[in-house]
Amino acid sequence: MSVSNLTIHDETTIDFDTIHFSPENKNSLTRLLKEFKHIDALSKYDLAADNKILLYGHTGCGKTTTAKAIAKHINKKIYILDLSTIVSARLGETPKNVATVFKKAAQEKAVLFIDEFDYLGTSRSLNQKDSAEMQRLVNSIIQLIDYYPKDALLIAATNYSNAIDSALLRRFQLKLKFELPTKEELNTYYDSLLEHFPKEYHQFSRAYDISYAEAKDRLHQAIKAQIINEEEQKLL
Numbered sequence: 001m002s003v004s005n006l007t008i009h010d011e012t013t014i015d016f017d018t019i020h021f022s023p024e025n026k027n028s029l030t031r032l033l034k035e036f037k038h039i040d041a042l043s044k045y046d047l048a049a050d051n052k053i054l055l056y057g058h059t060g061c062g063k064t065t066t067a068k069a070i071a072k073h074i075n076k077k078i079y080i081l082d083l084s085t086i087v088s089a090r091l092g093e094t095p096k097n098v099a100t101v102f103k104k105a106a107q108e109k110a111v112l113f114i115d116e117f118d119y120l121g122t123s124r125s126l127n128q129k130d131s132a133e134m135q136r137l138v139n140s141i142i143q144l145i146d147y148y149p150k151d152a153l154l155i156a157a158t159n160y161s162n163a164i165d166s167a168l169l170r171r172f173q174l175k176l177k178f179e180l181p182t183k184e185e186l187n188t189y190y191d192s193l194l195e196h197f198p199k200e201y202h203q204f205s206r207a208y209d210i211s212y213a214e215a216k217d218r219l220h221q222a223i224k225a226q227i228i229n230e231e232e233q234k235l236l
Contacts, residue, residue, distance in 0.1 A: 016069040019062060020189050020212060025176045029070070032174065036074045039151060048150040050173040054117070056161035057178035060211030063157040064115060066178075071111040076153065078111040079104065083119035095140040102144045109152045117156040118163045138165055145171045183208050186215055193219050201226050 021029065035042065035049035042049060055063040064080075071078035081101050086094060105112035145168070148154050156172070158164060169175070181189065186208055193216060194202050204222035207215065 014065055014069040014072060016073040018192075019065060019069055020181065020185060020192075021062075021066075022179065022185075025178070028174055028176055029066070033070070033073055036153070043150075051148070051150055051153050052145060052172045053153070053155045053174040053176065054161070054169065054172040055155065055157040055176050055178060057159070058180050058211055059159050060213030061178040061180065062212055063178055064113070067111065067113040067155045067157065070153065070155065071113075074111070074153070076111045077108055078113055080113045080115060082115045084116040086119075095137050098141060099144060102148065106149050106152055109149060111153045111155060112148075114154070114156040117158040118160045138168065142167055142171065180209060180211060181215075186210075186212075189215060190219060197223055 016029075016033070032050055032053070036051075039049050055066060057063070067080075068078060079101060081098070086097055102112065104110075145154065161169070161175075187206070189212055190206055201223045204219065204226075207218055210218070
């Protein structure tokens with residue numbers, strides 16, 4: 001199967017500086033980007049940039065967006081591999097398919113973003129009922145990660161890090177947790193979204209204890225309702 005059939009093509013461009021990170025994640029990712037910027041200087045002293053990152057935590061908090069922004073920032077193509085669509089009942093074909101994507105991304109020194117990583121890295125201890133195919137699959141992905149080029153970037157994302165084999169987790173130099181934003185962080189996010197709309201649409205009930213994705217959806221729904229109401233009033 002070709003790489004184009006296994007990966008998601010996405011040319012969306014996202015600026016790293018526009019993403020709302022926790023201070024800890026912001027610092028870690030800024031350091032990572034600087035390492036890739038000066039990767040040649042580091043290599044002179046046999047020092048490699050951290051090139052394997054695990055993004056984990058609550059859904060809708062920016063893991064996929066972060067991967068896309070990183071790729072843009074370091075001027076690399078991104079291959080998005082959604083494991084929920086590739087790991088199937090025909091488990092025996094999965095190692096070959098995943099290896100095909102790894103090889104293509106490595107050749108192009110691209111960013112390889114593996115979404116739904118827990119589909120591939122489910123803990124061996126939780127899979128005793130599965131066939132030996134799952135064991136071989138885990139071993140295969142470990143080898144692919146170990147031999148991924150140092151000047152290419154591998155990013156994996158999951159909502160369920162506790163379901164991933166510990167041997168896989170050890171391969172990642174950076175493990176960044178994405179949590180629900182605080183009230184202050186959400187207010188900043190709401191304000192940034194509202195900048196794109198006239199002030200008459202800025203009054204709506206702000207919700208908290210939700211993800212950035214949920215906050216964006218709620219805000220857009222509220223503004224759309226106001227616009228539609230105005231249009232319908234014109235027809236009366």
